[in-house]
Amino acid sequence: MxxxxxxxxxxxxxxxxxxxxxxxxxxxxxxxAWLVWIRPGWMTWGFFLYFFWFNPGQxxxxxxxxxxxxxxxxxxxxxxxxxxxxxLGGLLIFALRFPESEPDPRWHRWAPLVPWLGAVMAALQLLxxxxxxxxxxxxIAAASYIYSYGLNAVALALLLARRRxxxxxxxxxxxxxxxxxxxxxxxxxxxxICQTTGLLQNAWGMAPSQTALGSLYLVQGVLAxxxxxxxxxxxxxxxxxxxxxxxxxxxxxxALAIPVVFLHERIGEVRExxxxxxxxxxxxxxxxxxxxxxxxxxxxxxxxxxxFNHAYHQARRGLEQAGHTMLEAxxxxxxxxxxxxxxVRHLRLTSAAVFRDVDGSLHRTMPAIGWAAASxxxxxxxxxxxxxxxxxxxxxxxxxxxxxxxxxxxxxEQAPCLAVPVFGxxxxxxxxxxFGPHETGSDITPDERDMLxxxxxxxxxxxxxxxxxxxxxxxxxxxxxxxxxxxxxxPPSSIEG
Numbered sequence: 001m002x003x004x005x006x007x008x009x010x011x012x013x014x015x016x017x018x019x020x021x022x023x024x025x026x027x028x029x030x031x032x033a034w035l036v037w038i039r040p041g042w043m044t045w046g047f048f049l050y051f052f053w054f055n056p057g058q059x060x061x062x063x064x065x066x067x068x069x070x071x072x073x074x075x076x077x078x079x080x081x082x083x084x085x086x087x088l089g090g091l092l093i094f095a096l097r098f099p100e101s102e103p104d105p106r107w108h109r110w111a112p113l114v115p116w117l118g119a120v121m122a123a124l125q126l127l128x129x130x131x132x133x134x135x136x137x138x139x140i141a142a143a144s145y146i147y148s149y150g151l152n153a154v155a156l157a158l159l160l161a162r163r164r165x166x167x168x169x170x171x172x173x174x175x176x177x178x179x180x181x182x183x184x185x186x187x188x189x190x191x192x193i194c195q196t197t198g199l200l201q202n203a204w205g206m207a208p209s210q211t212a213l214g215s216l217y218l219v220q221g222v223l224a225x226x227x228x229x230x231x232x233x234x235x236x237x238x239x240x241x242x243x244x245x246x247x248x249x250x251x252x253x254x255a256l257a258i259p260v261v262f263l264h265e266r267i268g269e270v271r272e273x274x275x276x277x278x279x280x281x282x283x284x285x286x287x288x289x290x291x292x293x294x295x296x297x298x299x300x301x302x303x304x305x306x307x308f309n310h311a312y313h314q315a316r317r318g319l320e321q322a323g324h325t326m327l328e329a330x331x332x333x334x335x336x337x338x339x340x341x342x343x344v345r346h347l348r349l350t351s352a353a354v355f356r357d358v359d360g361s362l363h364r365t366m367p368a369i370g371w372a373a374a375s376x377x378x379x380x381x382x383x384x385x386x387x388x389x390x391x392x393x394x395x396x397x398x399x400x401x402x403x404x405x406x407x408x409x410x411x412x413e414q415a416p417c418l419a420v421p422v423f424g425x426x427x428x429x430x431x432x433x434x435f436g437p438h439e440t441g442s443d444i445t446p447d448e449r450d451m452l453x454x455x456x457x458x459x460x461x462x463x464x465x466x467x468x469x470x471x472x473x474x475x476x477x478x479x480x481x482x483x484x485x486x487x488x489x490x491p492p493s494s495i496e497g
């Protein structure tokens with residue numbers, strides 16, 4: 001009796017998911033390699049070793065390819081064990097050294113233990129491969145699975161334990177890594193259990209399809225993206241924002257999929273009951289249904305955004321009110337104060353300062369929150385070019401940590417992270433505003449940057465209005481003086497004797 005292998009049936013959706021897994025795997029490995037290139041060290045090398053092996057790619061394909069070549073299969077099994085040990089050891093190294101690529105002093109004594117933990121994992125994997133020689137290794141294989149899952153849990157526990165001891169800015173970066181691990185590691189482990197063991201089949205009598213498993217593997221790409229963002233950026237936005245957006249997008253997609261399916265079924269029933277010409281459905285029914293679904297999607301997004309992003313909308317309303325107040329201000333000092341205090345209060349920023357054009361130079365105005373100990377009173381084109389460049393580009397510019405620190409706030413938490421230019425009605429540069437990060441240490445988000453830019457536009461219009469009113473009053477005073485002088489009798493002329 002001969003058995004012939006045949007390809008398992010895979011529909012179009014399954015093939016698309018498989019293609020997506022392959023693409024995400026390649027991009028994730030390239031991202032990990034790029035981190036090693038820009039920030040070489042044990043931290044980035046550890047993450048590269050981990051993701052080189054534990055990625056969304058279809059690693060089990062090699063087993064099928066090498067089935068007919070026993071020697072190659074044996075070599076692959078050995079490399080598999082060594083790679084798994086290096087990968088999990090690399091994950092622990094990354095957990096001990098992120099974010100500064102140096103071992104945490106509080107955990108320094110545990111660093112020498114990491115290679116031994118990885119070696120144990122490699123040994124278990126190699127021993128589990130002895131089944132190729134007829135040795136029963138079911139217990140060893142189970143122990144290797146449990147041990148690998150335990151090392152994943154240890155890595156996540158290390159990240160959680162070290163988060164509280166970090167600088168607020170680095171704590172925000174650590175939150176990105178923790179979120180990525182909390183999402184990616186359990187999902188990947190569950191997919192691996194379903195893919196390589198019969199646990200779910202034995203326990204429940206069924207297992208997820210290949211398409212569902214491929215979708216679960218895709219989630220591992222979240223870990224790569226979050227780590228890539230946290231390593232390459234010295235200051236990050238709050239991780240809650242992308243998590244909230246992703247959750248809302250998924251929820252809305254699922255919520256709208258049900259009406260779409262229901263509508264499709266109802267249209268099919270109505271089409272059978274009504275005797276309408278064939279052109280009526282694509283030219284009339286389809287556009288109406290598309291417009292209705294689009295409007296439903298817009299309403300759902302708006303409701304969800306207002307329900308789950310209440311703080312943003314509250315801050316936006318507060319800054320809009322501040323903008324209206326600045327437009328009606330009657331002096332420069334009032335505009336300076338609102339331009340500084342409103343963003344700090346509504347967005348919870350650590351610092352803000354206005355540098356306004358006074359007699360051709362950019363001078364710091366009062367008040368300046370977070371700048372009490374700063375000696376910088378005036379911006380100079382040569383020394384402060386990274387900040388003044390926003391006036392040349394005519395748009396807000398992000399300031400990286402340590403990119404500009406010319407006698408500004410001495411505290412790292414209050415160092416400016418955004419420079420916003422201020423222009424008048426005619427496009428002339430009036431000044432610029434420097435904003436620090438949030439009190440939590442997170443960076444200013446793109447949405448908040450747009451709000452601050454809109455506030456700066458309102459401030460520029462307010463400055464122009466005050467200047468025009470001031471000039472109008474001066475012209476009126478000069479005309480009054482000239483009128484008085486014209487109406488006054490001429491002084492008596494002296495007669496020469």
